[in-house]
Amino acid sequence: MTRSALVARAQELWVGLAGVPTSFAAGGVRVVVAARSRLCPPGWAGIVVLDDSGVATAPDAATARVLRESLDGRQLRSAVEAGRWNGEPGVVDVLGPASLAYLDGDEFRPAAGVADPPSLPPGHPDLAGLVADVAEEDVAESGLADITSQVFVVRDRGRVVAAAGYRRWPGSVAHLGVLTAARLRGQGLAGAVASAAVAEALRADLLPQWRARPEPSRRLARRLGFREFGAQVSVRIAADRGAPGGR
Template sequence: MANSALLDRARDLWVTLAGAATTFPASDVRVTVAVGSRLCPPGWAGIVVLGDAGIATAPDAATARFLREALAGRPARSAVHAERWSGAPGVADVLGPAALAYLDEKEFKPATAVADVEWLRPGHPDIGELLAGVSEEEAAESGIDDVTSSVFVIREGGRLVAAAGYRRWPSSVAHLSVLTSSHCRGRGLAGAVASAAVAEAQRNELLPQWRARPEPSQRLARRLGFCQLGTQVSIRVAADHA
C-alpha cells in the first residue's frame, strides 16, 4: 500500500497541471473549468483519480455541467473506467485510461543488468532511428522523443534497440519514457534502461512517475517497485451535448 506522502506528492502534481484553483476532495470527483488544463488535450475534458478521489477539468462551463451530471452519485474510481465513457451518449472520443504509478525511493528494485547501458544526449539522431522502427502509436505512447534527461540506451550490432529517459514535470516529478524495438521485447532490455533512468531521477531528488496504458508496461513498472496510485482518462464531449 502506498504511503500518504507519496499520494500527496502525486496529487500536488496533478493539481498543478489542472491549471485552476482546485483540490482533491475527500471522495468523489471535483470538476473545474480550466481552459489551459494539462490533464488532457486542448478542448477535451480530463479526469485523474488518485486514491479514492479525483479532479476533473473541462474547457467550458457546459462541458463541466455534463461531467458533473455524468459523475453524480458514482464512486470516484468509476470515472476513469473506459467502459464508463466508450459509447456513452454525448461522448465523441476517449483517450485512455492510463495507469499512474509512482516510486518511493526505498521501494526501487533495479532490473538485473542484461547488457551494457550507455547514455546519449536528448534528441540524438540514433533515437530517431529507434522511433522509425515502431508504429506511430508506440512512438507517441513512449514519449521518448520528449525527454529532457540523458537517454539511457542499449545497442545491438551498433543499432539502438532500447532507450529510456525522463522529462522533468512540475512538482519535482520525473515522467519516465521507455521504448524497445519490437523484435527485441521480452528480453529484459526495457527494465535495464528504465532502471538507469530511474536511478538518475532519484539522484536528482525527483519523484519518478510511470504512466502507461499497455499492460506489459504496467507490469514492468510493478517489477521495478512502482505503486499504481490512480488512473487518468480524457474524453471529448460532442458539441451538441456541451
C-alpha cells in the same frame, strides 16, 4: 516515504497542472472549469483519480455541467475505468485510461544482472532508427520524443534497440518514457534502460512517475517498485451536448 505522502505529492502535481485553484475531492471527483488545463488536450475534459479522491477539468461551464451529470452517483474508480466513457452520450473521443504509478526511493528495485547502459543526449540522431522500427502508436505511448534527461540506450550491432529517460514535469516529477524494438521485447532490455532512467531521476531528487496503458509496461513498472495509485483519462464532449438544451 509513506503511501499517503506519495499520493499527496502526486496530487500536488495534478492540481498544479489543472491551472486553476482546485483540490482533489475525497470519495468523488471535483470538476472545475479550466480552459488551459494540462490534464488533457486543449478543448477536452480531463479526469484524474488518485487513491480515494479525484479531480477533473472542463474547457467551459457547459462541458463541466455535462461531466458532473455523467459522474453523479457513480463509484469514484468508475470515472477512470477502461471502457467507462465509450458510448456515453455526448462523448465523441476518449484517450486512456492510463494508470498512474509512483516510486519511493526506498522501494526501488533496479533490474538485476544488467550492466549500466550508456546514454545519449535527448533528440540524438541515433534514436531515429529505433523510432522508425516501432509502430507510431507505440512511439506516442512511450513519450520518447518528449524526454529531456539523458536517454539510456541498449544497442544491437550498433543500432539503438531500447531507450529510456524522463521528462521533468512541475513539482519535481520525472515522467518516465521507455521504448523497445518490437522484435526484441521480452528480453529484459526495457528493464535495463528504465532502471537506469529511474536511478538517474532519484539521484536528482525527483519523484518518478510511470503513466501507462499496455499491461506489459505496467508490469515492468511494478517490477521496478512502482505502485499504482490511480489513473487518468481524457474525454472530448461534443459542443452541442454541452450547450443549453443539448441532447
